[in-house]
Amino acid sequence: MVEHRRFGNLLAHLVLLTGVLVVAFPVYLAVIASTHDNSVIANGQMPLYPGTHGLETYWHAIVAGSSKTTHQPVGAMMMTSLVMALGIAFGKIAISIISAYAIVFFAFPFRMTAFWTIFITLMLPVEVRIYPTYKITSDLSMLDSYAGLILPLIASATATLLFRQFFMTVPKELVEASKIDGAGPIRFFFDTLLPLSVTNIAALFVILFIYGWNQYLWPLLITTRDDMQTIVIGIKKIIDVHDALTEWSVAMATAVLAMLPPVAVVVLMQRLFVKGLIETEK
Amino acid sequence: MANVALRNVRKAYPNGFEAIKGVTFEVGDGQFCVLVGPSGCGKSTLLRTIAGLETVTSGEIDIGGRVVNQIEPADRDIAMVFQNYALYPHMSVYNNMAYGLRNRRMEKKEIDTRVQEAARILELAALLDRKPGQLSGGQRQRVAMGRAIVRQPKVFLFDEPLSNLDAKLRIAMRVEIRKLQRRLNTTSIYVTHDQLEAMTLADILVVMNGGQVEQIGNPLDIYEKPATTFVAAFIGAPPMNLIALRDADIALPGIGSEAGILGIRPEDLHMTSGVNGAVPDGGIALDLTVETIERVGAETYVYGLRSDQNGTAAVSAKPGELPPGEILVRIPGQSGPAIGERIRAAAAREKLHLFSADGRKRIALS
Amino acid sequence: MENRAIFSGKLLAFLLVAPQLAISLIFFYWPAAQAVWQSFLVQDAFGLSTQFVWFENYADLLRTPEYYQAIGVTFVFSALVVVFSLAIGLLLAVMANRNIRGVQIYRTFLIIPYAVAPAVASVLFIFMFQPGLGMIARELQRSGIDWNPVLNGTQAMILVVIVAVWNQISYNFLFFLAGLQSIPKSVIEAAAIDGARPMRRFWTIIFPLLSPTTFFLIVINITYVFFNTLGIIDTATGGGPNGATQTLVYKVFQDGKAGVDLGGSAAQSVILMVIVVALTAFQFRYVEKKVHY
Numbered sequence: 025m026v027e028h029r030r031f032g033n034l035l036a037h038l039v040l041l042t043g044v045l046v047v048a049f050p051v052y053l054a055v056i057a058s059t060h061d062n063s064v065i066a067n068g069q070m071p072l073y074p075g076t077h078g079l080e081t082y083w084h085a086i087v088a089g090s091s092k093t094t095h096q097p098v099g100a101m102m103m104t105s106l107v108m109a110l111g112i113a114f115g116k117i118a119i120s121i122i123s124a125y126a127i128v129f130f131a132f133p134f135r136m137t138a139f140w141t142i143f144i145t146l147m148l149p150v151e152v153r154i155y156p157t158y159k160i161t162s163d164l165s166m167l168d169s170y171a172g173l174i175l176p177l178i179a180s181a182t183a184t185l186l187f188r189q190f191f192m193t194v195p196k197e198l199v200e201a202s203k204i205d206g207a208g209p210i211r212f213f214f215d216t217l218l219p220l221s222v223t224n225i226a227a228l229f230v231i232l233f234i235y236g237w238n239q240y241l242w243p244l245l246i247t248t249r250d251d252m253q254t255i256v257i258g259i260k261k262i263i264d265v266h267d268a269l270t271e272w273s274v275a276m277a278t279a280v281l282a283m284l285p286p287v288a289v290v291v292l293m294q295r296l297f298v299k300g301l302i303e304t305e306k
Numbered sequence: 307m308a309n310v311a312l313r314n315v316r317k318a319y320p321n322g323f324e325a326i327k328g329v330t331f332e333v334g335d336g337q338f339c340v341l342v343g344p345s346g347c348g349k350s351t352l353l354r355t356i357a358g359l360e361t362v363t364s365g366e367i368d369i370g371g372r373v374v375n376q377i378e379p380a381d382r383d384i385a386m387v388f389q390n391y392a393l394y395p396h397m398s399v400y401n402n403m404a405y406g407l408r409n410r411r412m413e414k415k416e417i418d419t420r421v422q423e424a425a426r427i428l429e430l431a432a433l434l435d436r437k438p439g440q441l442s443g444g445q446r447q448r449v450a451m452g453r454a455i456v457r458q459p460k461v462f463l464f465d466e467p468l469s470n471l472d473a474k475l476r477i478a479m480r481v482e483i484r485k486l487q488r489r490l491n492t493t494s495i496y497v498t499h500d501q502l503e504a505m506t507l508a509d510i511l512v513v514m515n516g517g518q519v520e521q522i523g524n525p526l527d528i529y530e531k532p533a534t535t536f537v538a539a540f541i542g543a544p545p546m547n548l549i550a551l552r553d554a555d556i557a558l559p560g561i562g563s564e565a566g567i568l569g570i571r572p573e574d575l576h577m578t579s580g581v582n583g584a585v586p587d588g589g590i591a592l593d594l595t596v597e598t599i600e601r602v603g604a605e606t607y608v609y610g611l612r613s614d615q616n617g618t619a620a621v622s623a624k625p626g627e628l629p630p631g632e633i634l635v636r637i638p639g640q641s642g643p644a645i646g647e648r649i650r651a652a653a654a655r656e657k658l659h660l661f662s663a664d665g666r667k668r669i670a671l672s
Numbered sequence: 673m674e675n676r677a678i679f680s681g682k683l684l685a686f687l688l689v690a691p692q693l694a695i696s697l698i699f700f701y702w703p704a705a706q707a708v709w710q711s712f713l714v715q716d717a718f719g720l721s722t723q724f725v726w727f728e729n730y731a732d733l734l735r736t737p738e739y740y741q742a743i744g745v746t747f748v749f750s751a752l753v754v755v756f757s758l759a760i761g762l763l764l765a766v767m768a769n770r771n772i773r774g775v776q777i778y779r780t781f782l783i784i785p786y787a788v789a790p791a792v793a794s795v796l797f798i799f800m801f802q803p804g805l806g807m808i809a810r811e812l813q814r815s816g817i818d819w820n821p822v823l824n825g826t827q828a829m830i831l832v833v834i835v836a837v838w839n840q841i842s843y844n845f846l847f848f849l850a851g852l853q854s855i856p857k858s859v860i861e862a863a864a865i866d867g868a869r870p871m872r873r874f875w876t877i878i879f880p881l882l883s884p885t886t887f888f889l890i891v892i893n894i895t896y897v898f899f900n901t902l903g904i905i906d907t908a909t910g911g912g913p914n915g916a917t918q919t920l921v922y923k924v925f926q927d928g929k930a931g932v933d934l935g936g937s938a939a940q941s942v943i944l945m946v947i948v949v950a951l952t953a954f955q956f957r958y959v960e961k962k963v964h965y
Contacts, residue, residue, distance in 0.1 A: 049795060138689045
């Protein structure tokens with residue numbers, strides 16, 4: 025529009041720049057802190073530019089962990105987080121896509137009941153059932169195990185709803201043509217439906233990976249063994265030691281490492297991420 | 307005084323694309339001006355620069371004697387009817403029309419008077435409490451016009467307002483718009499790609515193509531004397547037959563060497579009695595073999611292939627182009643030749659149109 | 673649901689839904705049912721016998737001042753996060769919606785907070801706000817404010833609100849941006865021609881048309897505060913000082929850790945379940961209908 029275009033654009037840049045600074049500052053600070061020696065930080069003397077201890081700190085963190093708390097090297101914790109996140113992401117996608125497939129493309133008794141059963145789980149986030157779920161997990165001997173970390177979190181309805189919505193837009197003719205070509209339900213799924221769903225799967229993957237990686241409450245409850253700690257839990261334990269003794273440089277390095285994979289995924293797969301976010305909320 | 311004058315208006319985008327290449331014309335107070343042309347010719351862009359929704363790279367836009375280039379749309383005293391109506395979905399019909407007046411801090415009573423009056427003229431009185439989502443296309447269109455009318459602006463701008471309506475409704479609304487404009491006597495600028503709409507609505511017709519003005523004038527003048535082959539083929543349906551003279555073996559006395567293209571409207575070609583029928587003095591005759599016949603009840607379209615065709619070069623005038631060598635003859639009534647028959651179609655000299663070889667210049671025929 | 677049934681293999685269909693149903697039943701319904709059942713029980717001091725007491729646990733809860741405090745904390749926390757995080761998200765979205773250069777870059781930066789785990793975000797802010805050590809904490813001290821969230825309940829709340837708002841900016845920003853882009857440009861132009869200046873256009877046209885998105889985000893943000901801030905609270909304040917940052921969910925967590933009053937803990941969980949159901953129902957009935965992207 026003609027009006028005040030230059031002023032408006034200048035204002036927009038200003039506001040957005042401020043927003044970006046506010047958003048990025050904590051992250052920036054963490055990166056800076058992870059490159060300085062801990063004593064400098066503890067003294068409150070840390071400058072705003074990077075220091076020279078970066079390599080040393082990261083190496084120390086990844087390989088040896090914070091010596092004062094968990095003896096778990098950050099590198100190992102990242103592996104645990106990775107397995108959990110991938111497990112949750114793939115797990116959710118796998119069981120949701122086949123459920124949605126069944127509900128949309130098959131006629132079977134109690135179909136709608138199955139759908140509602142799954143749908144209602146939307147209303148039961150883990151936080152409202154923590155202790156009973158803990159008990160069951162314990163009863164099934166799944167504490168301190170990947171199964172225990174992953175299984176109770178993967179039956180979410182959001183992925184199923186997304187796939188269902190998408191499948192309902194697949195033209196009926198496609199299935200009929202497939203049938204005429206002699207394909208049974210399994211062939212149809214792998215040869216036709218799955219390729220069509222790739223974008224949705226990728227978008228969901230981004231969201232679910234982040235969800236899985238960033239889990240806090242559940243892993244905290246069910247893992248006590250050092251070698252099953254995820255990096256997000258690990259951070260808490262590093263700073264849990266009362267202030268003056270906290271190795272902040274290591275803590276910040278751990279924080280940066282904890283942020284790295286999800287942030288990388290979101291930034292690199294931005295378009296898919298935004299699509300996934302918006303699709304899952306509809 | 308609410309005339310609109312454009313002086314050498316140019317619009318170029320940062321990437322170099324020139325949407326408007328220097329347009330100059332004037333619309334007098336109370337006149338209905340139609341900008342017509344194919345998609346992408348720049349007519350909507352031009353309208354939007356007059357509205358102030360787009361900036362102008364150079365040149366001046368003048369409304370009522372005032373140069374408005376730097377003035378906000380809100381202050382240009384114009385009103386616009388959009389192609390998709392652009393009604394405020396969350397407001398009632400009444401509020402849609404009152405919005406503009408409220409923004410100008412008009413008194414409540416005055417607003418009510420104006421809205422009720424506009425509703426009466428447009429037969430919207432029963433719909434004032436409804437929301438746009440509850441209206442049909444035609445009703446929404448009328449609300450869009452109502453919104454424009456209540457403002458009593460200097461100029462109405464219409465951006466293809468009838469394109470989203472079905473054919474019958476379009477014809478009815480076309481008439482309504484014209485009647486309304488005559489009644490209110492407000493200067494109007496109307497954009498359309500439909501040449502029929504353009505012909506029936508305009509006092510002044512501006513034919514545009516590729517960002518430039520091809521011709522400006524009274525619709526019938528343009529119809530009788532198109533300035534370029536583009537205008538010749540665009541205005542008038544079915545489109546004018548255009549023949550490249552160098553590919554044809556037509557005996558046409560008294561034309562200069564610069565003449566390149568001959569144009570004849572289908573309705574100006576008459577079948578002579580028999581293949582060797584008489585040719586009018588100074589006119590031409592085309593010997594055709596009938597290919598296709600279309601009977602639409604009131605008239606018959608005869609498509610024939612010229613037997614004098616030498617090359618197969620098509621004349622460059624895209625709208626409604628016939629395949630090379632094919633001629634369309636329009637015959638009133640339902641009689642006509644049979645397919646495969648050989649006929650002779652003749653045209654009088656005064657009905658011929660002559661253009662330069664590049665189609666950009668009209669050449670007078672003595 | 674329309675009948676798209678095309679394949680007839682019933683056995684296959686059952687096999688396909690089985691995994692999700694199984695997990696739902698084992699890890700969702702069964703625990704939920706247990707929670708409901710337990711909320712009607714009371715264990716004796718030695719954990720040896722249990723007694724069915726109808727709604728006594730609930731009544732007890734409603735007599736506990738700490739529970740009301742938790743309700744208040746949750747309410748205040750939600751309100752603050754909703755107001756600030758939506759306002760900031762909207763402001764950024766409006767600015768990003770203009771056709772300016774570099775929008776992609778801005779957007780890339782602005783979506784980063786979403787990817788950061790709440791607990792990690794908390795650590796980042798603790799680092800800045802730690803009394804004595806944190807950069808911002810020192811500035812505050814220097815300008816005369818006695819900053820110590822460990823002792824001051826209000827300051828503790830401020831800290832967690834800041835972290836939560838930071839974490840949620842991306843989400844609100846993205847949805848507001850999508851909402852803004854779904855408003856037809858011609859409607860805004862019509863408003864401009866109708867004499868509405870930018871601010872007036874915003875409040876009379878854009879904001880009302882954004883209301884489905886706004887309501888949706890309010891519900892989402894409330895849900896976030898209720899259920900996803902546990903990591904923040906646990907790392908930053910531990911629920912203190914004196915329960916100043918103990919939300920309802922955090923209270924369930926802490927009470928359950930102590931392991932003493934299973935019935936009470938279960939009752940709290942059930943109440944939370946009811947709240948989720950209400951929120952979800954509200955979302956689906958009033959919001960989903962109007963939201964189109």
